[in-house]
Amino acid sequence: MSRYPQMLSPLDLGHVVLPNRVLMGSMHTGLEETGDWNRVAEFYAARARGGVALMVTGGMAPNREGGVFPGAAGLFTPEDIANHRRVTDRVHGAGGRIAMQILHAGRYAYGPDCVSASAVKSPISPFAPQELDEAGIEKQISDIVTAAARAREAGYDGVEVMGSEGYFLNQFLVRHVNRRTDRWGGAYENRMRLPVEVVRRVRAAVGPDFIVIYRISLIDLVPDGSTWDEVVQLARAIQAAGASMLNTGIGWHEARVPTIATSVPRAAFTWLTARLRPEVSIPVIASNRINMPEVAEAVLAQGQADMVSMARPFLADPDFVAKAAAGRAAEIAPCIACNQACLDHTFSGKISTCLVTPRAAHETELQIEPAAVPKSIGIVGAGPAGLAAAITAAQRGHRVTLFDRAAQIGGQLTLAREIPGKEEFRGLTDWFATMIGQSGVNLRLNTEATVAELAGFDEVIIATGVTPRDPAIPVEGGQAVSYVDILNGTVTAGPRVAIVGAGGIGFDVAEFLTQRGTSPTLHPADWMREWGVGDPASSPGGLAPAQPEPPARAVTLLQRKPEKPGRRLGKTTGWIHRAALAAKGVRMIGGVNYERITAEGLHITFGAARENPTVIVADTVVLCAGQQSDRSLADQLIAAGRKPHVIGGADVAAELDAKRAIDQGTRLAAGL
Structure with a gap:
């Protein structure tokens, strides 16, 4: 019997039966x-072969003014329809089903021609929208309906009408944006008129035997957002207008509450889906931070939803459903919700992929095929770069031996997983262990590889990682320790801490040292209280006063660069880390010179003239001043006449970039 009977059970939509309860949610790649x-x-066919019941594409613009950015894809011409037909044919040939998301960005459109309910500028765009008149509203409706009809012509099995996350239709729903006094504004019956009319006319255009999903915002997490009664009223009206299913949207893009980052608890918002489900008779889909089969199964078994939506987990592993069905869940490459290669790429204009699985969105270019001539390969370093190289090389038929001086695999990942809010990294190291065990790699831990020991291998890969950089601050007393000693538990910091270095590691250490008790990521109620997530039944938009726990220590975070600390953190997650530390009272100071460390604390000055000498009173000074590549073995091999491949931190030490390390390891091994 399957471990996931609910997840793998069929879902009858009337004109079609989906083979399981897993939706691949929309991602703009x-x-x-x-x-x-x-x-x-x-890209889509690979996921269809992996067994997902239904996929939703990235958002397709219904018109030029509604595109997320200038040049955003849509179905505007016969050539567009023919191109999309290539996608749907490939998906259907692989046994899958696919729906096209119609996304009108409204005031979120990154262009001067953006339009909305009212001329209220978004805080995440430099462009103020034009307020639509009656003719303009009719054009938007007509264009969305036309996009739906063209999607059917292109062979899609359905469409998803994007009505959440603060996009166009959502903007009409709430007073936060909609300041109108005509029949499209004011009372809620007027504000919901647009999405209901869109769904009614889409259904009329596509006929009864076509899936129409409406993405509904259950909690806006912005001021003057929808109340719960309004959400229910809209859901019922959308059902009556002809929707097949309701998919869950959580939070607007401008919300100051994280909704999908790794620090958000798993299935954190399914309590809202559970509340909506009895209010309608069509299937309700749960979403956000559902990343493993057991999480999906629990949501469905508890009656919180009829189906689960997972987006980024299908970047991490296209075979998610097939592996779960075959009893191989431990082999599912886990989505750790880091955002580094997916959303950060999206908002930087790059192709979205996955830190864990670099082949995502590169399926036609990064091939993992049997090696023409199997080789013996020695790999030194069982951090992310070495692990990725070892697994990929072994999959191709090479004979791989992996050395590491440590007693466990993971390298710097073993430190990252200790940070509150980064618990998902434990699943990543567990997955690496599973795959190393199944791939036939000869794993030799507690072993210091030498030039002599590597002499017999056809190829040698050096993935020895990094060592902490010594900032050379004079120490005249007091406690000065490396971040490694803090995170591995060798040293316990005192009640007052100064952190030297405000990069990613410095922020991680600050979060580690300020956390009191268990991480709120593991306790949804605590996390909601800390971030101010309330109940939309009592507070429009679901906002409540944030109540963070007092910090365990007084922490000061410092950096040499004369800029705002944390400015260079992840594009979509940096604000979360800055806000979390601010809530814990962490002082952040930039533009400093480190003069010396004494029993009193850290002595600093400011600027090139070394002015304003100041003492940061501290019991412990933690050094997070960057890293340097550990290349000693590589240099010895080169001196001995070998030509080793050097990857990961051993190649470039800038920050601790697991994304680059895993990509390097995978690509190198794919080409050997």
Whole structure:
């Protein structure tokens, strides 16, 4: 019997029966904009072969003014329809089903022609929208309906009408944006008129035997957002207008509450889906931070939803459903919700992929095929770069031996997983262990590899990582320790801490040292209280006063760069880390010179003239001043006449970049 009977049970939509309860949610990968439709088709076909019941594409613009950015993909011409037909044909040939998301960005559109309910500028765009008149509203409705009809012509099995996350239709729903006094504003019956009319006319255009999903915002997490009664009223009206299913949207993009980052608890918002489900008779889909089969199964078994939506987990592993069905869940490459290669790429204009699985969205270019000539390969370093190289090389048929001086695999990942809010990294190291065990790699831990020991291998890969950089601050007393000693538990910091270095590691250490008790990521109620997530039944938009726990220590975070600390953190997650530390009262100071460390604390000055000498009173000074590559073995091999491959931190020590390390390891091994 399957371990996931609910997740793998069919879902009858009337005109079609889906084979299981897993939806691949919409992700904007940027692939459609490349114009390489074979690449687009293979991305979706790979996931269809992996067994997902239904996929939703990235958002397709219904018109130019509604595109998320200038040049955003859509179905505007017969050529567009033919290109999309290549995708749907490939998906259907792989046994899958696919719906096209119609996304009108409204005031979120990054262009001067953006439109909305009212001329209220978004805080995440420099462009103020034009307030639509009656003719303008009719044009938007007509264009959305036309996009739906063209999606059917292109062979899609359905459409998803994007009505959440603060996009166009959502903007009409709430007073936060909609300041109108005509029949499209004011009373809620007027504010919900647009999405209901869109769904009614889409259904009329596509007929009864076509899936129509409406993405509904259950909690806006912005001021003057929807009340729960309004959400229910809209859901019932959307059902009556002809929707097949309701998919869950959580939070607007401008909300100051994280909704999908790794620090958000798993299934943190399914209590809202559970509340909506009895209010309607069509299936309700739960979403956000559902990343493993056991999480999905629990949501469904508890009656919180009829189906679960997972987006980024299908970047991490296209075979998610097939592996779960075959009893191989431990082999599912886990989505750790880091955002580094997916959303950060999206908002930087790059192709979205995955830190864990670099082949995501690169299926046609990064091939993992049997080696023409199997080789013996020695790999030194069982951090992310070495692990990725070892697994990939072994999959190709090479004979791989992996050395590490430590007693466990993971390298710097073993430190990252100790940070509150980064618990998902434990699942990543567990997955690496599973795959190393199943791949036939000869793993030799507690072993210091030498030049002599590596002499017999056809290829040698050096992935020895990094060592902490010594900032050379004079120490005249007091406690000065490396971040490694803090995170591995060798040293316990005192009640007052100064952290030297405000990069990613410095922020992580600050979060580690300020956390009191268990991480709120593991306790949804604590996390909601800390971030101010309330109940939309009592507070419009679901906002409540934030009540963070008092910090365990008084922490000061410092950096040499004369800029705002944390400015260079992840594009979509940096604000979360800055806000979390601010809530814990962490002082952040930039533009300093480190003069010396004494029993009193850390002595600093400011600027090139070394002015304003100040003492940061501290019991412990933690050094997070960057890293340097550990290349000693590589240099010895080169001196001995070998030509080792050097990857990961041993190649470039800038920050601790697991994304680059895993990508390097995978690509190197794919080409050996």
